[in-house]
Amino acid sequence: MAQVKEYIGKIKPDWCPGCGDFGVLNSLQRALAELDIAPHNVLVVSGIGCSSNLPGFIHSYGFHGLHGRSLPVASGAKLGNHALTVIATGGDGDGYGIGVGHFVHTCRRNIDMTYIVMDNQIYGLTTGQASPTTEKDVRTKSTPEGTIELALNPVALALSCGATYVARGFSGDNLHLAQLMKGAIEHKGFALVDVFSPCVTYNKRNTYPWFRERVYKLEDDQQYDPADFRLAMEKAFEWGARIPIGLFYKVERPTYEDEEPALRSGIPLAKQPLERADLAALMEDFI
Amino acid sequence: MVDYVFRVGGEGGEGVISTGEMLTLALARAGFEIYTFRTYPAEIKGGHASYQVRASGNLLLSQGAAVDVLVAFNEEAYQKHIKDVRPGGVVIYDSDSFSAAAHDSTICYSVPLTSLATEKVGIKLTKNIVALGVLAGLFDLPVATFEELLKDRFGRKGETVVQKNLLALRVGIEHAKQIKRRDAIRLGAGPRKTKELVLSGNESLALGAIAAGCRFYAGYPITPATDIMEFLARELPKIGGYVIQTEDEIAAIGAVLGASFAGKKAMTATSGPGFSLMTEMMGLAVAAEIPAVIVDVQRVGPSTGMPTKTEQGDLYLACYGGHGNCPRIVMALNNVEDCFYGIMQAFNLAEQFQMPVVVLSDQYLGHRKATVPVPDPSRVPVVERRKPQGKEMADYKRYRFTPDHISPMSIPGMEGGGYIAEGLEHDERGYPAASDHENHLRLTQKRYGKFVEVEAIANDLVRIHGEPHPEIGIIGWGSTEGVIREAVQMAQAKGYSVGAIHPKILYPQPLAKLREFMQGTKAVIIPEVNFTGQFATLLRKRFAYDFIQLNKCIGLPFTPKEIFDKIEEVAAHVHGGRRVHAAKL
Numbered sequence: 001m002a003q004v005k006e007y008i009g010k011i012k013p014d015w016c017p018g019c020g021d022f023g024v025l026n027s028l029q030r031a032l033a034e035l036d037i038a039p040h041n042v043l044v045v046s047g048i049g050c051s052s053n054l055p056g057f058i059h060s061y062g063f064h065g066l067h068g069r070s071l072p073v074a075s076g077a078k079l080g081n082h083a084l085t086v087i088a089t090g091g092d093g094d095g096y097g098i099g100v101g102h103f104v105h106t107c108r109r110n111i112d113m114t115y116i117v118m119d120n121q122i123y124g125l126t127t128g129q130a131s132p133t134t135e136k137d138v139r140t141k142s143t144p145e146g147t148i149e150l151a152l153n154p155v156a157l158a159l160s161c162g163a164t165y166v167a168r169g170f171s172g173d174n175l176h177l178a179q180l181m182k183g184a185i186e187h188k189g190f191a192l193v194d195v196f197s198p199c200v201t202y203n204k205r206n207t208y209p210w211f212r213e214r215v216y217k218l219e220d221d222q223q224y225d226p227a228d229f230r231l232a233m234e235k236a237f238e239w240g241a242r243i244p245i246g247l248f249y250k251v252e253r254p255t256y257e258d259e260e261p262a263l264r265s266g267i268p269l270a271k272q273p274l275e276r277a278d279l280a281a282l283m284e285d286f287i
Numbered sequence: 288m289v290d291y292v293f294r295v296g297g298e299g300g301e302g303v304i305s306t307g308e309m310l311t312l313a314l315a316r317a318g319f320e321i322y323t324f325r326t327y328p329a330e331i332k333g334g335h336a337s338y339q340v341r342a343s344g345n346l347l348l349s350q351g352a353a354v355d356v357l358v359a360f361n362e363e364a365y366q367k368h369i370k371d372v373r374p375g376g377v378v379i380y381d382s383d384s385f386s387a388a389a390h391d392s393t394i395c396y397s398v399p400l401t402s403l404a405t406e407k408v409g410i411k412l413t414k415n416i417v418a419l420g421v422l423a424g425l426f427d428l429p430v431a432t433f434e435e436l437l438k439d440r441f442g443r444k445g446e447t448v449v450q451k452n453l454l455a456l457r458v459g460i461e462h463a464k465q466i467k468r469r470d471a472i473r474l475g476a477g478p479r480k481t482k483e484l485v486l487s488g489n490e491s492l493a494l495g496a497i498a499a500g501c502r503f504y505a506g507y508p509i510t511p512a513t514d515i516m517e518f519l520a521r522e523l524p525k526i527g528g529y530v531i532q533t534e535d536e537i538a539a540i541g542a543v544l545g546a547s548f549a550g551k552k553a554m555t556a557t558s559g560p561g562f563s564l565m566t567e568m569m570g571l572a573v574a575a576e577i578p579a580v581i582v583d584v585q586r587v588g589p590s591t592g593m594p595t596k597t598e599q600g601d602l603y604l605a606c607y608g609g610h611g612n613c614p615r616i617v618m619a620l621n622n623v624e625d626c627f628y629g630i631m632q633a634f635n636l637a638e639q640f641q642m643p644v645v646v647l648s649d650q651y652l653g654h655r656k657a658t659v660p661v662p663d664p665s666r667v668p669v670v671e672r673r674k675p676q677g678k679e680m681a682d683y684k685r686y687r688f689t690p691d692h693i694s695p696m697s698i699p700g701m702e703g704g705g706y707i708a709e710g711l712e713h714d715e716r717g718y719p720a721a722s723d724h725e726n727h728l729r730l731t732q733k734r735y736g737k738f739v740e741v742e743a744i745a746n747d748l749v750r751i752h753g754e755p756h757p758e759i760g761i762i763g764w765g766s767t768e769g770v771i772r773e774a775v776q777m778a779q780a781k782g783y784s785v786g787a788i789h790p791k792i793l794y795p796q797p798l799a800k801l802r803e804f805m806q807g808t809k810a811v812i813i814p815e816v817n818f819t820g821q822f823a824t825l826l827r828k829r830f831a832y833d834f835i836q837l838n839k840c841i842g843l844p845f846t847p848k849e850i851f852d853k854i855e856e857v858a859a860h861v862h863g864g865r866r867v868h869a870a871k872l
Contacts, residue, residue: 061706
């Protein structure tokens with residue numbers, strides 16, 4: 001096993017003291033160390049937002065791109081070199097708001113990568129507006145009378161769109177979170193880890209104590225079977241006094257890379273020798 | 288020398304395009320140079336479609352002007368195109384569909400195409416093949432070539448279908464013998480004996496991309512660029528590459544940047560609406576210095592515009608789209624052959640300078656077919672991006688300042704090369720530096736600094752037609768090259784001192800070559816298929832020169848005559864515009 005410190009980046013996190021994202025970062029570094037994946041074979045891609053600064057804080061290759069667009073870039077990088085361990089990270093605004101179209105299609109595409117969403121139910125970097133996961137009737141700077149829309153349900157959305165590993169963690173329980181991430185990275189296919197990652201500055205409602213009172217682990221229930229899609233869907237809608245975390249669903253399905261003939265040799269596209277294509281043969285069709 | 292324009296018109300979806308395509312291939316295989324022009328409706332079924340083929344023994348530079356032979360499948364086609372038929376030209380029309388009023392200046396042959404197809408072949412749909420037979424019979428086109436084409440085209444559908452089509456062709460040929468001839472159009476065999484390819488601009492471009500080493504394409508369907516994706520989806524898997532169809536154009540260019548960052552040459556192609564969506568990501572490619580090739584096959588805008596019609600309206604967007612100080616390279620493709628070599632150059636520029644390269648084509652060029660000599664990829668040596676060597680890896684800085692402003696780019700998987708591709712302003716290492724004011728200036732200078740070398744290359748890539756130091760100069764870009772060249776030839780034949788310069792890189796502009804060309808000119812005309820004169824506007828920022836604009840904005844390309852007329856008009860105003868001693872009329 002590698003040391004966690006090997007995955008610590010040169011930049012110090014700029015998050016507020018107590019931010020849930022610290023727990024996510026620590027858990028990810030622990031998961032990578034336990035899996036012993038060399039930092040130069042890891043690529044962390046993000047969008048824009050507090051949580052999207054994460055690639056800078058981890059020692060690996062990174063890509064800090066555009067708001068909402070981490071998944072297309074991560075997909076392209078994975079398809080360009082599928083030997084890399086590709087992890088996309090971001091927040092709820094980034095992934096479930098502006099980028100939700102990509103989220104939907106990335107789920108159904110089942111490219112082998114992990115998507116970690118630090119879900120704090122608020123726009124933190126812009127100092128406190130409603131996000132797609134802000135609960136109904138919650139007052140924020142942009143909804144002084146309370147939000148009108150229903151909150152988006154990331155777990156149910158991922159399930160319905162064909163994600164093959166769907167989990168939810170809590171950054172107040174890093175060991176548990178790290179295990180979910182490990183499972184996600186090891187899983188062959190598109191894995192979502194939605195993380196309750198409290199914003200201590202702009203979300204005074206969904207706090208650490210608020211979650212601690214409510215969350216329980218699915219794996220503590222002997223009856224729960226993460227292979228059961230209907231059960232997973234049912235649990236995805238459990239919200240209120242009790243909120244489940246853990247592995248909701250896991251299924252094996254061929255990945256996009258498995259099904260792409262050009263990648264069947266197993267050699268990543270970027271490593272395949274560029275033979276001078278037999279253009280003459282292609283041109284035959286046009287004579 | 289043979290030089291004829293054929294045009295086929297009728298209802299979209301009833302075989303107009305396939306008739307035109309088969310005529311094109313037959314003429315090309317028979318040894319003629321060909322140049323096509325397609326108009327087709329935005330609707331899938333119905334609406335008017337036409338296909339024009341010009342065939343000649345000489346190199347062709349434009350779609351031609353007047354029509355020599357019109358095939359009208361219905362009255363709408365007849366009414367729409369009769370004005371374009373030259374005096375003495377031939378009209379062949381389906382007399383089962385309508386009867387053409389006697390027309391003074393043209394020769395009309397009424398042919399019952401529909402009843403010949405239904406009665407003698409037994410299949411109404413074969414009326415376009417009957418029409419091909421009539422053309423072959425009348426104008427002495429090589430029958431064996433048509434037969435071979437029909438076998439190629441319908442072979443997959445079984446022997447019965449092939450035989451029915453061969454029968455339809457013979458029915459047409461036989462019918463032609465009964466027509467009382469009043470015209471003198473005869474083609475026979477063309478002069479060219481070597482094989483050439485018949486490619487559309489989009490096909491040529493896609494082949495060139497493969498030759499340049501592109502093995503990953505991400506795209507979203509949009510007219511008139513879709514056939515690039517379809518071509519590559521079919522061909523790339525044969526040589527170890529592939530295509531992904533993404534959920535939108537933003538994802539397409541996102542995936543291109545991801546794949547390029549991961550070390551593989553990648554491309555996307557789109558048209559105006561998709562290109563508008565890509566501008567934010569293009570800015571990221573500039574900031575993070577990622578090689579990327581973005582093709583825009585322009586169509587009429589703004590907004591959805593006229594999806595199947597041509598325009599050169601995206602130049603501003605290509606050069607200036609996006610926020611911030613955002614240098615990228617913009618190129619334009621000039622003709623079908625140039626689509627092959629031009630896209631190879633685009634990949635080379637992207638790799639060499641680690642920035643996005645926008646390649647402008649348009650509907651006129653992308654969808655027209657031409658005979659081109661078999662492309663030779665070795666004419667454009669393939670360039671790869673600079674990668675870190677030995678000691679550069681010891682203290683790796685992704686955005687290291689260098690004399691030519693190009694930094695070594697590591698590839699994920701290289702040990703010790705880890706960095707963050709950053710859209711935030713960053714320092715040499717790629718670390719965010721969003722509050723370091725002086726650093727922002729240095730990085731902006733680094734990104735723009737690459738333009739010095741790009742401009743030198745741009746100066747090498749201009750083409751000049753006609754006189755290099757003319758009295759009346761023409762500056763053109765993109766798909767207008769052939770038409771301008773033909774207009775220049777017409778004007779030179781009349782004794783005018785005319786020349787045209789055609790830069791391939793439009794941003795940054797080849798200032799030295801443009802300056803040299805403009806010196807001594809008495810007037811410079813800039814013809815563009817847009818309303819405001821976008822290239823003229825860009826050049827006015829660089830030159831204090833009173834350019835004369837010639838703009839066409841009806842969704843159709845220029846004809847050589849339109850440009851020639853402008854040259855004459857300008858010449859009349861320019862003192863000494865007519866060079867008397869050179870006139871050989």
